Amino acid sequence: MEILFLGGCALLLLACALPLVSLLFKLGKASHRIALFITLAGISCITTTALICFFTGADYQQLIYALTPELTFSIHLDKLAAFFVALIGFVAFCAVIYSFNYIEHGAIEKRKHVLTALLPLFILSMIMVVAADNMFALLFFWEIMSISSFFLVMYDREKAETQKAGIFYFVMTQLSTFFLFIAFLLVYRYTGTFDIEATDALPQAVKSFAFIALFIGFGTKAGLIPFHKWLPYAHSASPSNISALMSGVMLKIAIYGLCRFTFDVLQPELWWGFVLLVFGTVSAVLGVIYALKEHDLKKLLAYHSIENIGIIVVGLGLYVIFNHYGLQTPANLSLVGALFHTLNHAIFKSLLFMTAGSVVQATGTRNIEEMGGLVKKMPVTAVLFLIGSCAISALPPLNGFASEIMIFLSYLGAFELDNPVIEIVMVIGLAAFALMSALAATCFVKAFGIVFLAKPRSKEAGKAMEAPPGMLVGPAILALTCIVLGVFSFQIIKAVGYELPVPDMLPVSILLLLITAIFVGLLKLFRVPVRIGETWGCGIQKQTPAMEYTATGFSEPIVTIFKLIYRTKKTNEKEYFDPAKSITKHTKAKIATFQFFEERVYMPLANLFMKSAAFISEKHNKDLETFILYAFITVVLLLVAAGLWL
């Protein structure tokens, strides 16, 4: 096990070094391929180790390097860590397969080398964060993860959009590290050790404080609203294989941290559960509402990541609440549901990001309004995207449904509680949850419909080609997993060792398959003659793609319903030729969404910092008199202080 795990790490490091060496000696493209193959081998080794640990329940512990007796890099794979390592490994495996062809797409040779080098480093750092045995190692690899992903986000660094994303990402990720630092130092201050298990020895009041710091730290990385703003920017700006990894895996690492610290180590209090529940519900609902409005394909997916992280956090919150009241069945249901959804989201979100990446690469745009008709040009990608869409919309029998139903079922456990206030809160949460599920389905009807159906809306979309095989195989594995995890969810959960009242999807899927087969068969049997002709266009001679249903049109009713949240500003300016305002010169119409969090939360905070910095820098830049005045005031204050306290 030791050889397997450490060998895997070594292979990943080798894969990281290889492109850098070839960058120095100007070796060709072959080095990319070799590096990616080595990465695949390394990931396979580590994933195998994790799977062995997960299924046999073996505890794998290993000291790698001791900086000082106190600060050590050591790893520990227990069941929870092994689960997350396996998840990272699996998704990363598919993402690397996808990268074989994707990386060649880039224009600048140098950057391809850097991308190939950083990819294994990023994967390795994510694995090590989860495997880390103490807080020092965790924070160390956490920072490596942040920095390597920052450079990956900055791949297209010339674009203004990427620069904005980079700044947002960097600041927010540092903020999250800062809060983790606070929590860890707090633990160290009280226990004198960096052991994760030692966190439990904190006094109760300090535990709550540590929880808040950990929640903000991990919540920022997970993209919970209101710490989410970096997520849509960074995910849309980075290369698609990286977005798949970031959204699919990196967010889950924050979930791992939350699980590890709040449930495994600390004894959660009731109000922690409500904090998780409220933030989770808000993220889930607002995430999907923002996604509906989004017409940038990758941003849309990024907002769905926020939504799904919200679902997972709701599951964790429910676990805390039910556990507090001693309701074991709903508690286990929600925890297993949350972890299962973590796995499922990692799989279908990276699948969606990869297929979206193929689409973006084929059409050269991220705006879905300029796509369309791709189902004929890229049929395999379309099917894969459809499977991902169905999974994320929680349609049975796919995996998204399997995990969301667990959280729904555990919600129903609320009726066993005898506290009416909590019951009401839970029912409101349940309603919001149901709303979120419906809206998610709506959103993916829009995404799939506008991107793949109808006729191409732009020249580029008309010229799109099917993605190369590597970019199909990676997502295809994930799509297959989506189906398997959905159909056999009951059996899998049983095999892992949980007896939970979840519906068995196998008969359902067989039934569904049968119905479909019968339906198709009947259609074939009683075939009605079909006449193919032009759609009636109200008498217009030739119809153009511009007359198609648009994404804006599709989401308009929902935008109107949630006007309060979007705060859409519609401006319509007209100029006239004559004073009587009868002949229009030209018209300008604009629909803009009010970016609540950016304009009301982030920017004011940033401006506050800028202003205080400007204030201080203005005080720095003064003439001699003022400097001496400062010195004078300081001396006098020191005198007064000394007089008072010495």
Place this chain on the structure above:
Amino acid sequence: MIDTIIFSDIIHGLFVLILGTAALIITQRSLSSLFNIYAVQSFILAVMAIVLFIENGTLNLLFIALLTLAVKTIFIPLFLHRVLKRMPVKRDLQFSFLSPASSIIISTILLFVVYLFFTNIAGEVFNDSLILLGGVIGISLILMGMMVIFSRKRVITKTIGYLTMENGVLLFSLFMAEMPFIIEFLIVIDLLMILVLSAVLAFGIDSSLEEFHKKLNRLGIWVED
């Protein structure tokens, strides 16, 4: 040897005179009388050193007295007067942050603060109230010198501020901590350097540091808008 009571009376009288000259330095607008007041203040310090020498008999004090007399009461004021003759301005009317009246009020408050501070931290160590008072007035003189530096605009007046600060240090060292003679000597050399430098600045850049600051800005060290 002088009677102890007379000795302490003399020292007290000299303290009052020093405070008076310090107040005049803060408020005086005419440059030439400012130099004269500085000369008087330095002279009082020299006298004080001689009185202490007669009381203690430490030869160091005599040297300090002679040095102060030669450099601070004669040479520096003479030099300043000669600089003044070539300067277009004879009076310093510009004040920043503090007007002369408020400077006086603040320095009075400071005197109390410093006194409280000293009695608090050093009251038990120095039983002799004379030594304590010497330290208090020395520190206050340093602070008043600082006030002169930041509240006056002309470079030449600022120089007087620095010189007053040094007088405060000298007064402090006379009573509280005996400085070796060599350090006192080096400080005097520093004073002369300050004088030369400020004369250069005063002539080169029209006797006000503000313009010097602007020139720095133009060099792009920092652009204010």
